[in-house]
Structure formats: C-alpha cells, structure tokens
Amino acid sequence: MIKNATPKELEALSSAKDLKSVLNSLLKQSAQSSASDKTLLQLLKQNPTLKNLGNVSSTIKDLLTSIKSDKKPLPIQKVLKGFLVDIKNLNEKDVKAKLANSGVFLESRLKNAQNPQLELKNTLIKLQALVDKSSVYEVKSLTKHIQTLLDTPILKNATNQALLQPQTDNKQLLAFLSRGVLKILQTLESNIKEADAKLVDPKLAGAKKTDILFSKEISSEITKLNSLDAPLKLQTQQNVKEIIANDLKSLLLQTREEVVKSNSPNQTEILKNIDKLALQIDYYQLVSHLSNSSSLYLPFSWQELKDGQIELKKDIDDKFYCDISLNLINYGELNLKLVLYDENQLNIKILSDNAKLKELIKENIPSLRSALISSNITPREIRIQDATKKTPTSVYEATTQSINIGFEIKA
Numbered sequence: 414m415i416k417n418a419t420p421k422e423l424e425a426l427s428s429a430k431d432l433k434s435v436l437n438s439l440l441k442q443s444a445q446s447s448a449s450d451k452t453l454l455q456l457l458k459q460n461p462t463l464k465n466l467g468n469v470s471s472t473i474k475d476l477l478t479s480i481k482s483d484k485k486p487l488p489i490q491k492v493l494k495g496f497l498v499d500i501k502n503l504n505e506k507d508v509k510a511k512l513a514n515s516g517v518f519l520e521s522r523l524k525n526a527q528n529p530q531l532e533l534k535n536t537l538i539k540l541q542a543l544v545d546k547s548s549v550y551e552v553k554s555l556t557k558h559i560q561t562l563l564d565t566p567i568l569k570n571a572t573n574q575a576l577l578q579p580q581t582d583n584k585q586l587l588a589f590l591s592r593g594v595l596k597i598l599q600t601l602e603s604n605i606k607e608a609d610a611k612l613v614d615p616k617l618a619g620a621k622k623t624d625i626l627f628s629k630e631i632s633s634e635i636t637k638l639n640s641l642d643a644p645l646k647l648q649t650q651q652n653v654k655e656i657i658a659n660d661l662k663s664l665l666l667q668t669r670e671e672v673v674k675s676n677s678p679n680q681t682e683i684l685k686n687i688d689k690l691a692l693q694i695d696y697y698q699l700v701s702h703l704s705n706s707s708s709l710y711l712p713f714s715w716q717e718l719k720d721g722q723i724e725l726k727k728d729i730d731d732k733f734y735c736d737i738s739l740n741l742i743n744y745g746e747l748n749l750k751l752v753l754y755d756e757n758q759l760n761i762k763i764l765s766d767n768a769k770l771k772e773l774i775k776e777n778i779p780s781l782r783s784a785l786i787s788s789n790i791t792p793r794e795i796r797i798q799d800a801t802k803k804t805p806t807s808v809y810e811a812t813t814q815s816i817n818i819g820f821e822i823k824a
Contacts, residue, residue, distance in 0.1 A: 436695050443703060454703040457696075468720060469693050469710040473497045476686035483679045489668045496661060500715040512709055516662025516694040517701060526652045530571040533590065533641045537563055540597070540634045546625045549604055555597055562593045587644040594642045601626065601635055665691050717741050730754075744770040748800060757790050764800040771797050 439453050473493055480490045496511060513522075541559040544552050562568060567586050605627065608620055625631060641647060657663045669687050672680055693710070700708035719740040726734045735751040748764040765771050774797055785792045 433692060433695075436692070436699055440699055440702070450703045454700065457699060457703060466693055466696055467689065469690070470497060470712050470714065472686060472690045472693060473712055476683070476690060479679055479682040479686050483677050483683065485677070487668055487671065487683075489664050492661070492664055497712050497714055500713040500718075503713060511712065514659045514661055515697075515709060515712075516660055516665070516691075517697045517707070517709055519656070519660045519662045520698075522656050522660070523653060526573065526656060528571055528573050528649055529641055529647050529651060530567055530649060531573060532637070533594070533647065534563065534568040534571045536634055536637045536641070537568070540631075540638075543625055543628070543631055543634065544601075548624055549626055551600055552604055552624075552626050555600055558593065558596065562590060565590065582648050582650075584644065587647050590647060591642060591644050594638055598635065598638055598642060601631065662691065662694050665694075717743065741770070746800060753790075758793050759785065759790050760794040761792065761796070763795070763797045765797075766800045 436457075439457055443450055443453055473496065477490065477493050477497075480487050480493075496514075498507065498511075537559050541556055541563070544555045544559070547553045565586055567583065567590065608622065608624075608627070645651065665687055669684065669691075672683050672687065677683065697708050697710055719742050723738075724736045728734070731754075733753040735749075735753075737747075737749040737751070739747045741747055744765070744767045746765065747767075747770065750762040750764070752760045754760075763771075763774055765774075778795060781795070782792050
C-alpha cells in the first residue's frame with residue numbers, strides 16, 4: 414500500500430512525469446532491493462498516471478487503423494491482424510502461441526534460447542553411450558564416428574551464451590557436422606529397416622528386437638537428430654532469429670525504427686500507438702517481475718466485452734484456482750471463481766447482480782456440464798450467486814494464503 418512506501422520510493426514515483434518514467438523508476442527501485450517488491454507492486458497498480466495506460470486490444474486496433482491509413486502499410490500490419498483474434502475462434506494452440514509471442518517474455522526467451530550446436534552436442538553424447546551397447550557391428554562402430562564429431566571446435570565450445578554474441582559460423586565445419594549427422598541417421602535407419610524386413614520374411618524368421626537399436630531411447634535421439642541434419646539448422650543465430658521474427662515487442666521495436674526513418678505523413682500517429690503498446694507490454698513485464706509470477710494480457714476481440722481479466726494460481730497441494738472478472742457492455746460485471754483439484758474435479762462459482770444474465774447462464778448450465786465432461790473434466794459443483802451478497806468463505810478464499818504460484822491475464 415501507499416502508506417507502506419518509503420520516502421525514497423514515493424520521491425522516485427512523484428518525480429516521474431510520464432508512464433515510461435514511472436515504470437523505469439519502479440524497476441530501478443526493485444533492482445536495488447527485492448525486499449520492497451510487494452510495496453512497489455501496489456504502487457504500480459495504484460499509481461494514477463497508469464490509469465492512462467489503456468487497453469491492449471484497443472491499442473492494437475488503434476495501431477492497425479493508423480497503419481492502414483498510410484499509403485505504404487507496414488509489414489507488422491499482418492502480424493497485428495493475426496494477433497487480435499475473435500474470442501470465438503480461440504483454441505489452445507493459438508492461445509499458447511499468442512502468450513509466448515506477446516512480448517512479455519522476449520528477454521527471458523532470448524536468455525533461455527537453445528543453441529542448436531549445444532543441442533547436437535548433448536544429443537550425440539547420449540547417442541554415443543547408447544550405440545556402444547549395441548551388438549550390431551555397424552551401429553556400434555558409430556561410437557568412433559560420433560567422437561570425431563564431438564571433437565570438432567564447434568561442438569567443444571558450444572554454449573547458450575554464444576547466442577547473444579554476434580558471430581559468424583564456420584560454414585565448412587557446419588557442412589561437415591551435417592554430413593556426419595546424416596551418416597548416423599542413415600546407419601541407424603537402414604539397420605532398423607533391415608531388421609523389420611527379417612521379421613516379416615518367414616525365411617528369415619528368428620530375428621528379435623532385443624538390441625538397444627530398437628529402444629525408445631534411440632528413437633528419441635533419432636527424432637532430435639532429424640531436426641539438426643542441415644547446416645542452416647545448426648546456425649547459432651537461427652533460434653534467436655525465429656524468436657525475434659515472431660515476438661510482438663521485437664517487431665514493435667523494429668517497426669519504430671522503420672517509421673522514424675520514413676517520410677510517412679502519418680508518422681506521428683503511428684509512433685504514438687507503437688510507443689503506447691510497447692509501454693503496455695513493459696507494464697506487464699514489470700508486474701511479472703514484482704509479483705514473481707507471469708502477468709499477461711490476452712488480446713482478443715469480443716463485441717460484448719468492455720474489459721476483463723483472468724487470474725490463475727496454483728497452491729502447494731496442486732490445486733488450481735481461476736478468477737475471471739468481466740465487465741460486459743449489456744450485463745455489467747460478471748465474476749467466476751473456479752477451483753480444479755484431483756486433476757479433473759472442478760468447482761465453479763458464478764457471481765452477478767444482473768437477473769437476466771443469471772437466467773441466461775442458468776439455461777446454459779447443461780451445455781456447460783456436457784462440454785466439461787466431454788473434455789474429461791468433472792463439474793462437481795456449479796453455483797450462481799449475487800455478486801453483492803455475502804457468501805460463506807469458499808475453498809478458494811480459505812486457501813489463498815497457501816497459493817505460491819500464479820499468473821494474471823488481462824483482456
């Protein structure tokens with residue numbers, strides 16, 4: 414709360430004249446000492462300046478409008494269109510991709526990006542130990558071949574830190590490694606195929622799949638090698654390029670540079686919307702940092718929705734909690750509290766003061782139950798209650814202090 418803030422923290426915030434300054438001040442304070450993160454988080458959420466931050470989905474729409482009105486639409490236009498999706502068309506795969514590429518995780522994804530050369534090194538080390546146990550001569554002989562690849566300077570010095578350093582890959586060595594990987598794959602796959610043929614042919618009956626060659630471990634390493642069998646796939650910057658190419662924050666930064674250099678008559682409006690969207694992403698990154706969780710926005714379009722947020726948490730007993738707070742244009746506020754336990758048991762509490770909305774929800778409860786059951790989720794309890802009416806403490810409310818992991822999604 415504000416009353417818990419130190420004079421130094423309050424001074425830093427009061428001197429901030431704009432949104433960017435507020436965010437930078439809070440981040441600087443947190444970097445100096447994480448002990449004040451809870452207080453800073455409250456300051457962040459209560460600061461009046463941040464009321465001007467606005468809604469992410471609205472900002473994306475405004476940015477799209479400003480880009481469309483330009484004579485030469487920017488490449489980011491296509492990305493923004495695909496990013497802002499109708500809620501009716503959402504699916505699990507799309508949601509995961511949008512959250513991953515929302516810009517909130519850009520820096521952490523770059524730090525955690527995997528060097529394909531390091532992946533190859535680790536895969537070859539595991540594979541070498543496996544083929545050495547094989548009784549098939551051609552397979553066992555791959556041990557020395559693998560060691561030759563591991564002895565190359567590229568694999569000896571492979572680290573993830575190399576991804577963040579500008580460097581030029583040795584094309585000849587990458588081609589050498591690629592050919593080496595192909596030889597391994599051909600040897601393994603041809604021997605597996607030959608063994609399968611012997612099992613089918615009655616004249617060659619008696620062959621058994623007891624060798625390590627036919628194990629799940631070997632199969633797993635073959636799958637990994639198939640993704641590392643070409644020089645392009647082994648370039649250190651390839652993973653970083655993919656992250657940068659798909660991440661919204663990265664694309665915003667690149668687009669801003671393009672717009673600044675352009676002579677677009679709509680330059681001011683485009684830059685204003687780009688900066689606003691970038692600030693909103695910064696806000697979620699800062700909230701994530703201060704709360705030691707992941708605070709996210711979910712950009713979707715829904716005509717009935719004015720604004721809303723979803724907060725997900727997990728406690729130490731592997732119970733999952735979900736609070737959904739929606740502000741609907743025609744029905745007002747709607748709150749849902751969900752508790753998932755024992756893997757697929759679900760309790761739902763629906764809170765609203767709108768009689769018409771509660772009646773609509775009640776009519777659709779059977780459809781909701783059927784949809785949950787078809788998804789292998791058992792609805793143990795579904796309650797519809799008045800939002801302003803006091804209710805007994807729920808399982809969710811009683812256990813909030815034991816919750817230690819969570820993330821927040823805002824619409």
